[in-house]
Amino acid sequence: MIDGTGAVLHHLQGGLLFGYTVAGIDDVDADLVPDFLVSQSWYDVSRNKPRRGRVWVYSGATATPLYTVVGTTDNDYLGRTLSRLGDVNGDSIPDFIAASYVSSQTAPQAGLLLVVNGKDGTTLHQLVGSAASVWLSLSVAATTDLDGDGFPDYVVGIPGVPTTGSNGLGAARVHSGASGALLHDFVETTVGSAFNVALGYSVASGDFNDDGKPDFVLGDPLFDDPFGGGPVGAAEIYLGCPAS
Ligand SMILES: [Ca+2]
Ligand SMILES: [Ca+2]
Ligand SMILES: [Ca+2]
Ligand SMILES: [Ca+2]
Secondary structure (H helix, E strand, O other): OEOOOOOEOOOOOOOOOEEEEEEEEOOOOOOOOOEEEEEEOOOOOEOOEOOOEEEEEEOOOOOOEEEEEEOOOOOOOEOOEEEEEEOOOOOOOOEEEEEEOOOOOOOOOOEEEEEEOOOOOOEEEEEEOOOOOOOEOOEEEEEOOOOOOOOOEEEEEEOOOOOOOOOOOEEEEEEOOOOOOEEEEEOOOEEOOEEOOOEOOEEEEEOOOOOOOOEEEEEEOOOEEOOOOEEOOEEEEEOOOOOO
């Protein structure tokens, strides 16, 4: 941690891949100071429970650990992706997202996303990738409330290949922060002869047109136009989306 003059306030260190991802979150321990996450995605619970990954939740005020969240399955590598979210279960304590696009619970590198209870680190709900190498949660971002239930929602990028040997077109999906229900699926776009190759490699959200509804920026750095000179890269901006 670094103070306003650029001096290091605290130096934290842990095992291999400690610090792979970090994220600021809102105040989970009610001391009115925002808190933060540091992941250690190579964490072995034991010799027989390898590479489950661990996410440390730290007090922003003191840089001391509050609790940890550990992957439940071997090779989860939990903590490859992290994000703030906001309170999604109505206890006024902000919740957050801990994820891993290389988790192989359902298929090799299908991906895993946990919405974590900020109060105690338990899982409120989870998403898993639908097929090998789809890389669910390579990117994730919180959004404001899309479906009008009063709780924030989130957008998750799924940029990987659907089957071995073919280019993935990628996807980005908006899910309910409260339940995990699918609210919207951004699927591939074509512009003339160009098409998505890795839609959802990066995602961001904000209200760009001031209508109170979340808008989205979806990155596809491999956006391709085979008849126009090859890969061109793209970032697509969506003003809102229908909640369905
Ligand atoms: Ca705090
Ligand atoms: Ca909460
Ligand atoms: Ca919502
Ligand atoms: Ca908007």
